[in-house]
Amino acid sequence: MVPERVRVVIGEDDVLLREGIGRLLDDAGFDVVALAGDADDFLRKAVAHKVDVAIVDVRMPPGWTDDGLRAAVELRRRRPETAVLVLSQYYEPRFALDLIGERAEGVGYLLKERVGDLDAFLEAVHRVAGGGSVLDPEVVGRMLGRRSPDSPLALLTAREREVLAAMAEGKSNQGVAKTLCVTEAAVEKHVTRIFNKLGLSPTAAEHRRVHAVLTFLRSIT
Incomplete structure (x- = not known):
């Protein structure tokens, strides 16, 4: 069941995109409780705030490789009840499979360009919050x-x-x-x-x- 007020944390190193996503979600009625600019801070805040949905970029500091993805996988291990939506600038099917693991409920993988399609992006956030799964159409x-x-x-x-x-x-x-x-x-x-x-x-x-x-x-x- 989707909470009446969905609590969200956003992990994105680009400050403009991070703030922009936060504003979009806030305007759409989500409760954006924390923002993070690196993978370690994202994971810490997602766990501490016990969020309903965590949105995170794949490539983040400190390593600038797949740090965000690994943080998302760890978050799913620690808090299986938290939905995770990963954003990626690149088409990487391995990332999608690593994220999903054995459990596709409450998980999504979108290309970053999809954020520009506001309706599709918000629908994806709502879907993972409700326990559904989302894969970017381009990736599929x-x-x-x-x-x-x-x-x-x-x-x-x-x-x-x-x-x-x-x-x-x-x-x-x-x-x-x-x-x-x-x-x-x-x-x-x-x-x-x-x-x-x-x-x-x-x-x-x-x-x-x-x-x-x-x-x-x-x-x-």
């Missing part, structure tokens, strides 16, 4: 192009792969239907076939939609 598209012929995805039809890719972006069945210009009932049938072909049986403890997305990621990275 490039990943699909790298699909191995012997991956489980080879069992899927072209349309089913399109549906799964849209699911990986975080879209609901209604969102998938709108994107592909089909009925929601048709999407539901495709989703059921995807689950069956990937061997994802319904259980009380597992979320098949999340596992389908993880299968998608592991098969093309």
Whole structure:
């Protein structure tokens, strides 16, 4: 369940972008409780403030490599209830998979350019805050192009792969239907076939939609 007032921490070394994202989220009704300019400070503040959502850049001080990503992974280890949205200037499928690990709930990976699309960015923050997952459409598209012929995805039809890719972006069945210009009932049938072909049986403890997305990621990275 999404809290009535979502508490957010932002980790970004560029002061203008950091302040800009903070202002956008504040104007949209989020409670931005802390800002950080390096990965260590980001992790410290995210844990101390017990935030609902942590937004962080992949490449940050002190190392300027994947410090932000590693801080995000550590935050997910320490506080599994905190949703994490990682921003990256670069297309790095490994980063997305490292971040998600075995648990795709409440996690997102977006290219930084997506912040300029305010509606899409805010939707992504809301989605991870509610326990959903978000992958940047550009990342998903490039990943699909790298699909191995012997991956489980080879069992899927072209349309089913399109549906799964849209699911990986975080879209609901209604969102998938709108994107592909089909009925929601048709999407539901495709989703059921995807689950069956990937061997994802319904259980009380597992979320098949999340596992389908993880299968998608592991098969093309």
